[in-house]
Amino acid sequence: MKIGIPRSLLYYYYYPLWKNFFEELGVDVVTSPPTTKKILDLGVRNMVSDICVPIKIFMGHFYYLMEKELDYIYVPRMVSIEKRKFFCPKFMGLPDLVRHTIENPKKVLRPSIVAKDDNIALLENFLPLAEPLGKTKGEIKKALKKAETAWLHFRQLSKEGYFHQDAMNIALGKVQKENLPIYQGGEITIGLIGYVYNIYDDYISMNIMEKLQQLNIKVITFDMLPENEIERPIKQMDKALFWTFSNKLLGAGKHLFRKNQVDGIIHVTAFGCGPDSMIGKMFELESQDTQIPFMTLRIDEHTGENHLQTRVEAFTDMIKRKKV
Amino acid sequence: MKISFPYMGVPFVYKKVLELLGHDVIMPPRPSQRTIDLGVKYSPEFACFPLKVIMGSYIEAIKMGADTIVTSGGHGPCRAGFYGENHQQTLKQLGYDVDFIVFDGWRDNIKRNIQNVRKIKGKNSIFKVYKIVRLVYQMLQVVDSLEMRIQTLRAYEKAKGTCNKIWDAIQRKLDEVETKEQLEEFKKYFYDQLDRVELQEVAPQEKIRIGIVGEIYVVMEPSINMQIEKVLGDMGVEVRRSQYLSQWVEHNMIPFKKTHEDEILKKGEPWIEISIGGHAKQTMGHIVDYKQQGFDGIIHLMPFACLPELISQGIMPKISEELDIPVLTIPLDEQTGLANNLTRIEAFVDLLKNKKNNQHKTAVIA
Ligand code: SF4
Ligand code: SF4
Numbered sequence: 001m002k003i004g005i006p007r008s009l010l011y012y013y014y015y016p017l018w019k020n021f022f023e024e025l026g027v028d029v030v031t032s033p034p035t036t037k038k039i040l041d042l043g044v045r046n047m048v049s050d051i052c053v054p055i056k057i058f059m060g061h062f063y064y065l066m067e068k069e070l071d072y073i074y075v076p077r078m079v080s081i082e083k084r085k086f087f088c089p090k091f092m093g094l095p096d097l098v099r100h101t102i103e104n105p106k107k108v109l110r111p112s113i114v115a116k117d118d119n120i121a122l123l124e125n126f127l128p129l130a131e132p133l134g135k136t137k138g139e140i141k142k143a144l145k146k147a148e149t150a151w152l153h154f155r156q157l158s159k160e161g162y163f164h165q166d167a168m169n170i171a172l173g174k175v176q177k178e179n180l181p182i183y184q185g186g187e188i189t190i191g192l193i194g195y196v197y198n199i200y201d202d203y204i205s206m207n208i209m210e211k212l213q214q215l216n217i218k219v220i221t222f223d224m225l226p227e228n229e230i231e232r233p234i235k236q237m238d239k240a241l242f243w244t245f246s247n248k249l250l251g252a253g254k255h256l257f258r259k260n261q262v263d264g265i266i267h268v269t270a271f272g273c274g275p276d277s278m279i280g281k282m283f284e285l286e287s288q289d290t291q292i293p294f295m296t297l298r299i300d301e302h303t304g305e306n307h308l309q310t311r312v313e314a315f316t317d318m319i320k321r322k323k324v
Numbered sequence: 325m326k327i328s329f330p331y332m333g334v335p336f337v338y339k340k341v342l343e344l345l346g347h348d349v350i351m352p353p354r355p356s357q358r359t360i361d362l363g364v365k366y367s368p369e370f371a372c373f374p375l376k377v378i379m380g381s382y383i384e385a386i387k388m389g390a391d392t393i394v395t396s397g398g399h400g401p402c403r404a405g406f407y408g409e410n411h412q413q414t415l416k417q418l419g420y421d422v423d424f425i426v427f428d429g430w431r432d433n434i435k436r437n438i439q440n441v442r443k444i445k446g447k448n449s450i451f452k453v454y455k456i457v458r459l460v461y462q463m464l465q466v467v468d469s470l471e472m473r474i475q476t477l478r479a480y481e482k483a484k485g486t487c488n489k490i491w492d493a494i495q496r497k498l499d500e501v502e503t504k505e506q507l508e509e510f511k512k513y514f515y516d517q518l519d520r521v522e523l524q525e526v527a528p529q530e531k532i533r534i535g536i537v538g539e540i541y542v543v544m545e546p547s548i549n550m551q552i553e554k555v556l557g558d559m560g561v562e563v564r565r566s567q568y569l570s571q572w573v574e575h576n577m578i579p580f581k582k583t584h585e586d587e588i589l590k591k592g593e594p595w596i597e598i599s600i601g602g603h604a605k606q607t608m609g610h611i612v613d614y615k616q617q618g619f620d621g622i623i624h625l626m627p628f629a630c631l632p633e634l635i636s637q638g639i640m641p642k643i644s645e646e647l648d649i650p651v652l653t654i655p656l657d658e659q660t661g662l663a664n665n666l667t668r669i670e671a672f673v674d675l676l677k678n679k680k681n682n683q684h685k686t687a688v689i690a
Contacts, residue, residue, distance in 0.1 A: 093635035277370035
């Protein structure tokens with residue numbers, strides 16, 4: 001049996017879990033390749049024009065996989081991983097969007113994911129897959145155990161300071177941890193705040209991680225921070241946001257602003273992202289209060305690489321000059 | 325305490341409750357271009373259109389002297405539930421000193437709601453509050469049923485504009501109603517007026533009915549949806565819309581009641597399985613419901629880039645095809661005027677008429 005996993009959205013957060021889960025069950029996992037113009041165009045063509053780029057990209061990957069010989073394509077319904085908090089409505093409706101835009105909806109495997117925290121490796125979430133995959137409850141349980149371990153390892157590596165791609169590679173066993181030193185350098189440190197599917201998709205972020213490193217800058221992203229530090233500033237608010245990942249970004253941003261660990265913060269946001277419009281406003285206020293420079297990078301399918309490069313350079317140059 | 329509130333649908337009703345409770349009420353002006361401009365200026369660029377308009381409304385009301393704002397929160401997971409926070413922060417930053425009283429749905433935040441009720445209630449006894457709320461709820465029901473009749477009659481009135489005049493009178497007169505008896509009188513009077521509207525004869529197969537669905541604020545507030553109901557009515561189209569205030573109150577404020585909206589949600593389930601925020605699931609449910617009622621077409625209104633409605637917009641082609649009911653989606657924001665959309669609406673109505681005529685012809689031939 002073969003299952004396709006689109007390389008987009010929460011692929012960047014949960015792939016080690018998903019991959020291990022399916023493979024442990026003896027299912028072949030096929031992922032779409034890294035985003036390309038072609039994949040994006042495929043999504044743009046098949047989606048309402050006003051929807052945010054990440055969803056268009058997801059659709060591109062999805063349609064790419066639709067053309068492959070696969071038994072299923074995996075599109076989990078991400079509902080909630082925190083009490084009374086949810087995913088962005090687009091995540092919650094994604095499986096509906098997908099199954100009502102294609103001809104053979106049976107191909108879509110869409111379990112609902114509800115958990116109390118980031119660790120979604122719960123039997124309730126994955127047991128519904130037993131039947132379509134032809135597995136027993138015991139087998140699912142066992143596979144989940146393995147999946148959970150791999151994912152926890154992956155998260156641990158991020159928190160140790162490994163960049164995303166490195167953490168992923170180590171967790172998937174592609175590289176030995178010993179052979180990969182954590183990147184320590186950096187004249188200055190920048191907090192790079194953005195959803196995983198924006199900052200780690202090299203096509204959409206135009207390799208921003210690498211660009212920053214080339215400019216000799218140390219980068220901190222939200223997934224490198226310990227959860228409780230991200231949560232603290234959120235708990236202090238009268239009313240938190242409704243979306244878990246948006247709260248993570250907000251919390252990480254606030255934390256970095258206040259703890260003086262960074263010389264500047266860049267918020268990477270997709271054109272038309274609703275939740276981010278709320279966060280952006282709050283970051284502006286934090287920046288005013290703390291005097292730490294802040295910049296918003298808004299990306300969409302038309303953003304030019306030169307434009308991005310220029311803005312990042314200008315911003316970081318300004319900070320470097322200030323520092324000497 | 326000078327209280328104001330967001331302007332939506334039939335705002336006289338909020339005014340009424342607050343006045344009957346003995347408060348000083350500042351009636352916010354009907355949203356105008358100025359309101360929108362103010363709202364846009366002081367809101368995040370990518371905030372939802374309703375948030376911006378309401379921001380503008382608040383600023384206008386504050387300039388008129390309001391020092392307290394009563395509003396409803398939301399249950400998430402959409403931005404609406406966060407409007408209150410964003411508005412408060414922004415207004416504070418602008419240097420306005422206002423109190424916010426935010427009512428969440430009963431089930432969401434019972435404690436805060438009880439505190440709020442205390443604040444609003446003032447010196448009135450709970451019994452009095454109950455009586456007032458019941459009276460206003462009955463008013464809502466009366467107004468909603470009058471409005472539905474108008475939405476039908478407007479399509480066939482002989483003298484164009486008659487219904488609009490009556491509707492304006494209804495809103496004005498409602499202001500004077502303070503007791504159950506007056507409400508009865510009011511009801512009788514206007515039913516009578518409506519009975520007397522002279523109508524053109526229109527053959528049943530030529531009657532066009534359109535259901536308006538979508539995000540609540542743009543569906544309910546005529547001043548930001550280009551008065552779409554009047555526009556359609558003047559084109560000879562009967563309309564219904566997915567939201568009426570009495571239903572909203574029923575669903576959100578009366579605990580544990582099985583409501584019309586629950587049924588609608590059920591009908592939406594095959595299309596959007598769970599509630600994803602805003603009114604996207606209801607949007608699907610209403611389309612199914614209108615189809616079952618034999619409507620000819622659907623106009624889907626959404627604020628530009630509205631998160632949940634983008635999902636329903638994505639599903640529109642499929643539901644439209646499967647149920648065989650044409651759908652026209654109109655995204656609304658500060659830049660989309662009536663002129664932009666009028667031709668689309670006209671073309672859509674023509675399409676429905678042709679479709680119906682053809683069906684009728686084939687039916688006759690067969
Ligand atoms: S959080 Fe923003 S970018 Fe992500 S899916 Fe929702 S709207 Fe799009
Ligand atoms: S439903 Fe739409 S308009 Fe309402 S808060 Fe959500 S995104 Fe904004």
